[in-house]
Amino acid sequence: MKKRISLAIFTVLSATALFGCSSSESTSGDSGDKIKISYYSSTSDQEAKDAITKITENFEKDNPDVDVEVTFGGQGYENNMKVKMAANDLPDAFDTHGWAQNRYGKYLADLKDEEWASKLTDTMKPILTDDNGKVYALPLNEAKDGITYNVDILEKYGIEAPKTFDELMAAAEKIKKESKGEVLPFYFSGIDSSSIGQFFDYFATPLLISADKNYADDLLNDKFDWNNWTYLPKKFKEMFDKGYMNEDVLTAKYSDMPKLFAEGKIAFIMNGPQSVLQSKEMNPDINIGYMPVPSIVEGDEAAFSGGERFTMAVWKDSKHLEETKEYVAYFAKPENLKLMAEASGLPAGIKDIDADLGELTKYYEQYESNRVFPYFDRVYIPNGMWDVLCTQGQELLAGSVTPKQFSKNMKKEVERLKSQQK
Structure with missing residues (x-):
């Protein structure tokens, strides 16, 4: 399927119908009678956008009965998500951008039974897993x-x-x-x-x-x-x-x-x-x-x-819950997490992903034992x-x-x- 990447101008008033904001970017396809699911990402990094688009296109090729609309929210992401939460009308999958538990937790499906869920890195596990074992999101990379x-x-x-x-x-x-x-x-x-x-x-x-x-x-x-x-x-x-x-x-x-x-x-x-x-x-x-x-x-x-940089969480009330989980699981494939890590210049949030971070690799190795603290504003x-x-x-x-x-x-x-x- 050929994808078209288009620029669209949205307002907060239209956020209940779409997920965009001013100067938002979205990818969309000619869906016909296919199952339609949506993913809303907060990233404004072009390399990460390209990686997400490529992985999504490959998912659609492997799953021809599913059409995915990907929207990149940019600076308006947080405000648009607040509108969506107030209306209890969220994207099927979305980026929790640092707030998987504290802000979005009650809206999210539990992903603990997914194959990748047991492979969260030691630093990401306490951030994306609660005391009851619920797993809130797939980390597409890990912020250090x-x-x-x-x-x-x-x-x-x-x-x-x-x-x-x-x-x-x-x-x-x-x-x-x-x-x-x-x-x-x-x-x-x-x-x-x-x-x-x-x-x-x-x-x-x-x-x-x-x-x-x-x-x-x-x-x-x-x-x-x-x-x-x-x-x-x-x-x-x-x-x-x-x-x-x-x-x-x-x-x-x-x-x-x-x-x-x-x-x-x-x-x-x-x-x-x-x-x-x-x-x-x-x-x-x-x-x-x-x-x-x-x-x-x-x-x-x-x-x-x-903590979290880019993630994929699943709305618990999605009309296409299983297809959305399959979409997230597709991103969890090692080759796709490797692509996301390399595109963002950040380590993967799942263990045993052999990402080539170029000249940065030696610094992550040099400071591997240095502690990682959650972002101050997200906790205190x-x-x-x-x-x-x-x-x-x-x-x-x-x-x-x-x-x-x-x-x-x-x-x-x-x-x-x-x-x-x-």
Whole structure:
């Protein structure tokens, strides 16, 4: 079957009929009298989109009585899924994008009897399996998010991959000084503010969670003193004031980052290596390095933020439950999980998948024993706080709030959102 990939413009009002959003992309076929099932993916990575499309086309060839509509939601994914949940009218299969249990759990079929379910990696098993043994989703890959860096820049200035936050700041100072401002230590975007939110989500874990003495219980039991948060906005503001990031951060586009990284003008990216795959296409000679998030508390070790990246869960009320499970099982084939891992530059979330991650393989092997902690915002602060991290970070750099006010606003917003969700 030939597939047509088309661009469509959707609104939230139309989300009850479709799954799209502004500038969403979908793949669809001429279904005729075939069984129709749908898959809604949150990915905006072109390589991952291509892999999902290819696997789906192969599934349709092997299952000629089934037609699959694949939709890529992009930035509007989360809002459209909220509309779909409110209407209890979900896609047959969809990406849980980090919220398999906490947000989508009650809508999902149990996949524990699927052949692949017993092969979840040790880090993915507790995320996608509950105490009763229910398996919520198939992981198409596994997020081990850290910091991506330009190997050539670090070698040029005699810098080893930083293990602590202080070492990271020292590296930034050296790069700024010795490059005479030609190389940015860090790049952030105020327009695509998720890069700002990522800084706070990354470093909240080494500041508050990963050390032996930590605040995990206080955060979970509403006893946390938010004055202990102030370290992060204080340091982020210092990074801006000292010229460690792009001066135009509030108006900069994140889409400009791959080109700048490819040109050797950025040293560190607060994101996983999939964020610079486009840079490698622009400049095949660039050497990409990868490391876990540096520690902050003395005696602690660098660790990854991790969990779900791309997944496939099944709506329990799907009219074509068995066909949808077969579709998910098709993605679970080793060759397909290998393709997804290689397309996203991330390890597979199922054991014994021999994926070639190119130059990144040595880094995953080097840091294989480093711990992986769940994303801070998915465990310790309520749904809705991601936007607060992003907007407060913007206001901090704009001078609208101080680091202490940032912390006060965090406390206020956490309390507000928790009260709404009771």
